[in-house]
Each structure stands twice: as structure tokens, then as C-alpha cells.
Amino acid sequence: MTITDDYLPVPVPESLTATYLVPTSGEPPLTPAEAVAALGDRLAAPVRDLATQMIDSPLLTVDTRPVVDFPHLPPDLLAAFGATGEQLARLAAASHLVVVDASYRPGWPPAHEWAARAVAAALAESLDADLIDVFALQILSPAVALRSLPDADGRVRLVDWLLVPYSSDADGLWFTTKGLRRFGLLELQAEGVPPHLTRAWGAVMTGVARRILRTWTEELTATEPPAFAQLPIRATVSGHDIAVAYGNPDQHDGGRPATLRLELDPAPDPDADSFLSLRPPAGHTGPPGRYFAAVCATLFGATGSDVRYTRPADAMATAIATARDRLPDIRDRFLADELPADAQLVVKYALPSDDGPEYVWATVTSWLDPDRILGSGANDATTDPAVRMGCPVMVNTDDVVDWAVLDGTGVVEGGWTQAVLDAG
Template sequence: MGEKLTLPVPETLYGTYAVALAEPIRDPAALAREQLLRRTAPPLRDLVLGMLGSPMLTLDQRPAEGFPPLPADLLAVYGGPPSEVEAVAAAAHVLAVRAAYRPGRPPAHEWAARAVAGAVGAATSAPVVDVFTPQVLAHDRLFRSLPGPGGAVRLTDWILLPHTTGRDGSYITTRGLARFGLPELQTEHVPPGLVEPWGRLLNGLAHHVLDLWLDELPAGEQPLVVEIPEVVSVGLRDIAAAQGADEPMRREVPVRLRHDPSPDPVLTVLPVEDGPDRLRSLCATLFGPG
């Protein structure tokens, strides 16, 4: 129960967004700066404007054929409205917004790149694509996802929980923890009927594991590796916090993490004890019998 997992720390993280434009912008940086002054408040505004004026954030505008095509099929699968997906596919020009920052608090690469792309997209009525997930971000949703004055965000605005169903159950994985330098969480063979509650559990677990990770990355010198516990508790409070809410009940359950480093690093989420129906038992303990 006291074992630790050793995870490598990336040197640099990148946030990348694409603004799908019907026509080119004369001065994307000037437009972004003007819109940020109107649409964002300190301290986020100061952080973003500081990065916009530095080599940490780049704006690259080209004819659409100058970039690899944006994946319209995945944008549709991940909830993109047909009109927005069609606008992305028909874009004559693309503005790529890319920011770089070290792992830790704050995730300035993501906050800055998303804020700049959102400011330009809103000013030009152009769709904004989060290239990491990938998904189209509606402008109102994009601005709601950015941190308020206290720096708080909802983790569910930054990760997805795609799943695929096979003969032995569903495979569920997070898509978004890698933004912060962590491996994604995954669970295989989730029984029918547990996809929704187990997905809620994974949201809460992602919030807790991200906190553990960030607590090991203080400002200043960056370690090459960090350790997190192999056995982690996830509770109703974690699930609520991932959605920006509060939960008075302290009910929680333990799960075990297994680091699978290749080919793509993931943290496989397992019951602490083996046995039949363990996932169902964990969900029943956490959420009550379904």
C-alpha cells in the first residue's frame, strides 16, 4: 500500500489551437491584444499579454493547405456541431496559436494559447479548434473554461472521456491530462452499465492525481522525475471538484494505478483487490447501488 510510481517530467509542454479563418487577418497579434484587453481580466490578462509579447507564444497564419488538415471526422465524433465542422473544413486560412511553458502551476501554455485563440476567433466569428483533443470550442464555452480571478478552472473543461465498446466491455480513457505532463488514465473491460459511473470516477481521479502531480512540481528548479502513490483514494469531493462544484460528503474508495510506459505512457486504473465485479462494487460503494 505504500508503493510509489516514478513518472518522468517533460522539459516543456505545448498548447496548440487553430482558428479556422474565411480570410486572412492583417495583424493577428494586434487583434489578439485588443480583444484580450476587452475580454479578459487580471491576473489572466497580464499573464497572456506577457506571453503574447514573448517567444513563448507564436502566431502562424497561412493558407489552409500550408498546414496538415484538421481532422473533421474526429471533430464531429467529439461533439463538434455540423456547421462548425463544415466551417473548419472550408477554411481558406488557418491561424495556429502555440504556446510553450514548463510543467507546473499555472499551466500558462494552455491558458495563454486558448485565450489568444478564443479572442481572435470571437472577433472574427471563426471556429476555434483545440488541436490536442481535438474538438471545436464554442466561444462562450471557451471563455468559461479560462481561470477566474482566483485561478480556478473546471478540469472537465480541459479533458474528454472517450470510450470504445468491445466484446469484453468498454475501454475508457482520459484525453487531456497529457496537457499537464501526466500520462492519461485508462480502464479496460468496464462492464455494460458502468460506463457512466466509472467515467465520473475517472473524472474525480484525474482531478486528484493532477493535484498530486502539481504538488510535486513547485516553482523553481524542475525535477526530472516525480513520485506519486500507487494506491490513490478518489471520492465524491474529487468528482465534484473536477466540475467546479462542492460536495459535503466525504465518501471515497481506493484504486490502484499501474504505470504502463509504452508505446504511449498511460496510468491503468485497477481495483486494489482482485475479484469478480470489483468495478461494480467500487461504484456501488461510492455512488450507492444502481
């Protein structure tokens, strides 16, 4: 392999393993092969054939063990990744876990993941139970797991296999991916992302992951995977990449792509994870956040921002009323330092403009006066050049239309108006 300044040599693992658990109180009524066969056409033929072949080989094992033989699965963490109360209750009541393990070499298709998830979903359905994706620490219903598997043409939605968590730091938001290691690739990270780009940047990360994953698997087409694969330092992402990653290949406008720089950030601790970092291109001046904002503007235009214009329809009016009704309580909790650790309180307020109010967000830093909130801008306003991200702002409480408590996983409380917007 030729090493050049245009490519990053990324190590390729020799093999990959997928593990799924099925909580139960007894042995499965069907064998793995019988459970897969019972799914019928709910499992596309390519996946059914792959799972059947893996079941008949030493590459996939199924074993039932007592729950006490396993490390404790933290319910709060499972809940943070989407587990419902009913799912957690079923897990707590289980006496045994059916363990599905599969191994395969890196490349495409990821046979270990597809086969293990298919078998676990089939066994879970036969037990009227859930399955746990150990890699992502997610509890899935059999129906959700089956929908994530490839269709008859081998197509999958990357968002069903990839999480994009984020957390706050002094320079903005720190985004990472969780899912690329399923395919043997290092996870992505980006630091200093402006808070108002939360949803847009999550889509950008997903699109970049899709582009890099495609390059990665193309590098691994040989019978014997190389020790290193080369990834281009210039990471290009387009609207098409994002649309395909979300399972909507026909819903993109064919607009201009955006370019980011890819850097290898090896972990100083051998037990910690290394990352592929997304940064502005060489020669860019100014904070990374401004370039990230330009990337979102290139890919999404005005919709790349969480700044929205809206007229208060019934659902929106109800959301605003709910948020305003709970303002006194959230202020009391903020002043009493009763918010979750490492969480931040943000408020959404109205700025007047000729086209109607522009709604922007601010991070609350002080709220001693019940009528006035001191904070810092969470995004640049379009209509008021004085309202800029990171700059001090004073907000009249009467202008607040929503609030939210954010932690490393996203919105943990509030955000009613955003929920209405997200619902279309």
C-alpha cells in the same frame, strides 16, 4: 528522489506545447494583444495578464498560413468530438489557419494552455470564427473557450480540459482519459468496466484525474522540474474530487472515499502512448468489474448505476414511444449487419417489481424471432437475482422501452429515455 514500493516514479517532460487553430479567409483585423484587450472583463485578470506576458515573449507565436500547408483535419473525427455541421462547413470554406503556439514548463499554472486558448479565442472572436483545440481535436466557439478559462480566483473545471472516451472489449468497457498530457502527465486507463457503469465510471475517472493532477503539480513546484515525479500507488478518490472536477465544489455529500491501485503501463512501441492504469487493490479477488462497481456504490450509492426507476411522465412516454416505433427498423439493420463497425446494440427493458418496473439493459446477441431478443445482461438487476451482468437473458420485445447503438465514443443512436433522465 527516494524510490519506494508506495510510489510510482513518472517521467517529467522538459516542456509542454499547446496549439490552437483559427480557420479564416483572411488576416485577423487585430493583433493578438489588441484582440485580447478587446475582450475586456470577459477574460479574468490573471489570464489576461498571463496571455499579455506570453504574447510579448518568444514562448507564444501567432502565424497565419494557407490551409494546404496543414495535414487534413478529418471532419468525421471532429464531429465525433462535438463539431456541428455549421462549424465543419466554416472549416471547409476556410483558406487559411491562424496558428497559435505556446510552450511552457510543466507545473501549475499550465501557462501554455491558458495563454494559447485565450489568444486563439480572442482572435476567433475578432474574425467571427471558431477555434480548434489540436490536442483534443475539438472545434470550440469563442464563448465556450472563454468559459473554460480560469475565473478571477484561478479556478477551472477539469471537465473543460479532459475527455473520457471509452470503447468495448471482451471483458467490458475500456476507459481512457484524454487531457492529462496537456499537463505533462500520462493518461489514465481502466479495463473491464461493467457497461451499466458507463456514466458513473466516467465521473470516477474524472475525479481520480483531478486528485492525481493535484499531486503531480505539487511535485513540480520547484524552479527546475525534477526528471521524475512520484505518484502514490494508492489512488484515492472522493465525492469532493469529482464535484470539484465538475465545477461544483459545494455539491458533495462528504461520503466515504474509494481506493484504486495505480500501475505504470509503459507502451511496448516507443511511438505509442504509455498509461497509468487504474486497478483493484492488491489482494482483491474476482474480476476488476466487481470492484469498480463497489467503487461506484461507495461514491454514488444507488445512483452510481444506470439502472433507473421512473414513472412515465409526458417526456418519458414520448421517449418510449419513439424508441418502440423504431424497433422494427433497428432490428432489420442489426440482422443485416448494417450497424457501424465495432458498434453494439443494447436494449432497455422492464422488470416488474413491487415498487414499479426496474429498467435494465442487455446487449443484443441474436434477434431472429421478432418477439424475442437473446442477449447478455449489461448490468445486475436489483429486483431479480437471476439477471446478472454477462449472463444470458431473453427479452420479450413487448417489454423493451428503449434501445441504443454504442461505439467507442458512447451513444451514437437511440437512448431517448436516457436523454430524458439526463435532462432531469
